[in-house]
Amino acid sequence: MAEITIDKACCKGCNICLSVCPKKIFVKSKKRNNYGTSMPDVKEPEKCVICRMCERLCPDGAINVEGERAK
Amino acid sequence: MNKLYEKYIKTESLPTLFCPGCGNGIIQYAAIGAFEKLDSSGEIPSSDIACVSGIGCSSWIPCYFKLDVMHTMHGRALAFAEGLKLSRPEKKIVVFTGDGDCLAIGGNHLLHAAARNIDLTVVMVNNYIYGMTGGQKSPTTPKEAVTKTSPFGCIDEPIDGCRLVTSLGASYVARWTTAHPAQLEKAIAEGISHRGFSFIEVLSQCPVQAGKSVYGEKDPSKIMEGYKKNTYLFRGGEAKPDKDGRIPIGLLHRDDEAEEYLDKVEKKLKSQGLR
Numbered sequence: 001m002a003e004i005t006i007d008k009a010c011c012k013g014c015n016i017c018l019s020v021c022p023k024k025i026f027v028k029s030k031k032r033n034n035y036g037t038s039m040p041d042v043k044e045p046e047k048c049v050i051c052r053m054c055e056r057l058c059p060d061g062a063i064n065v066e067g068e069r070a071k
Numbered sequence: 072m073n074k075l076y077e078k079y080i081k082t083e084s085l086p087t088l089f090c091p092g093c094g095n096g097i098i099q100y101a102a103i104g105a106f107e108k109l110d111s112s113g114e115i116p117s118s119d120i121a122c123v124s125g126i127g128c129s130s131w132i133p134c135y136f137k138l139d140v141m142h143t144m145h146g147r148a149l150a151f152a153e154g155l156k157l158s159r160p161e162k163k164i165v166v167f168t169g170d171g172d173c174l175a176i177g178g179n180h181l182l183h184a185a186a187r188n189i190d191l192t193v194v195m196v197n198n199y200i201y202g203m204t205g206g207q208k209s210p211t212t213p214k215e216a217v218t219k220t221s222p223f224g225c226i227d228e229p230i231d232g233c234r235l236v237t238s239l240g241a242s243y244v245a246r247w248t249t250a251h252p253a254q255l256e257k258a259i260a261e262g263i264s265h266r267g268f269s270f271i272e273v274l275s276q277c278p279v280q281a282g283k284s285v286y287g288e289k290d291p292s293k294i295m296e297g298y299k300k301n302t303y304l305f306r307g308g309e310a311k312p313d314k315d316g317r318i319p320i321g322l323l324h325r326d327d328e329a330e331e332y333l334d335k336v337e338k339k340l341k342s343q344g345l346r
Contacts (some may be wrong), residue, residue: 014092035232
């Protein structure tokens with residue numbers, strides 16, 4: 001299973017990850033990042049297919065996905 | 072924090088100065104992904120890569136790399152990079168530049184670097200606007216776009232950087248967008264390993280300054296969806312927008328036979344008996 005972490009020191013709350021995830025794992029939350037905007041929350045990480053699009057498209061490198069893609 | 076960032080980015084200077092949703096961060100990740108790809112395959116170690124940039128938002132991209140970086144004058148990034156390449160030919164040089172930096176003030180340097188076919192990799196970040204100075208019209212701003220300096224709609228024809236350098240003799244020309252990060256990473260890696268002038272144009276987004284007036288959307292993810300819709304994959308022919316106004320993306324031109332500038336210099340020195 002993938003382990004997804006979001007760094008609150010790097011996240012700026014642009015919400016790109018919400019739209020690029022094919023399984024819609026990221027959801028809006030009331031948590032605040034250090035920038036002062038709302039940051040996403042991880043819901044149901046067991047659904048993750050490890051396509052790593054959120055890692056590639058996060059402009060601030062805040063998202064880290066650990067785990068191997070199933071073949 | 073991302074594991075690749077810990078390896079290639081100066082983490083003490085994070086967060087980056089880019090606005091939320093800026094495309095420069097995506098290009099930064101694609102670039103370090105390309106360095107990692109070349110480093111792990113043993114083709115080009117990352118210590119052999121040097122980065123040069125000019126002035127502009129996009130020119131801040133390499134300033135966060137744990138590599139040799141030169142942050143130079145406005146528009147003169149290519150002139151500095153050519154000098155660096157001639158004095159240190161073993162280095163692979165990547166130039167990060169914006170559309171204003173590369174096509175407006177640095178246009179003349181771009182023409183001559185492309186005509187010389189010198190071994191550089193230029194990543195031109197095209198966000199259709201001067202973002203750092205507050206949203207003025209740039210050479211690539213599309214017609215009828217409303218900006219701070221064209222409040223009634225822009226009347227100039229936009230400059231197509233890829234067609235310009237192809238006509239002058241650049242030997243690797245590609246165009247991708249921030250919505251295609253994996254392909255962009257591959258293109259940067261190919262451009263670095265290609266011997267000759269490699270020009271990679273990246274269509275990026277500036278949601279803060281250009282948002283509604285140029286792309287018609289303010290949300291960065293919607294701008295990127297728009298890029299997916301308004302582009303088509305180039306498969307030969309002439310690299311021009313098609314009849315629906317969609318922009319060609321992909322590998323636009325590649326010529327592995329073209330003679331590189333340093334080879335020409337060596338040949339001339341040999342013919343004069345100096346080597």
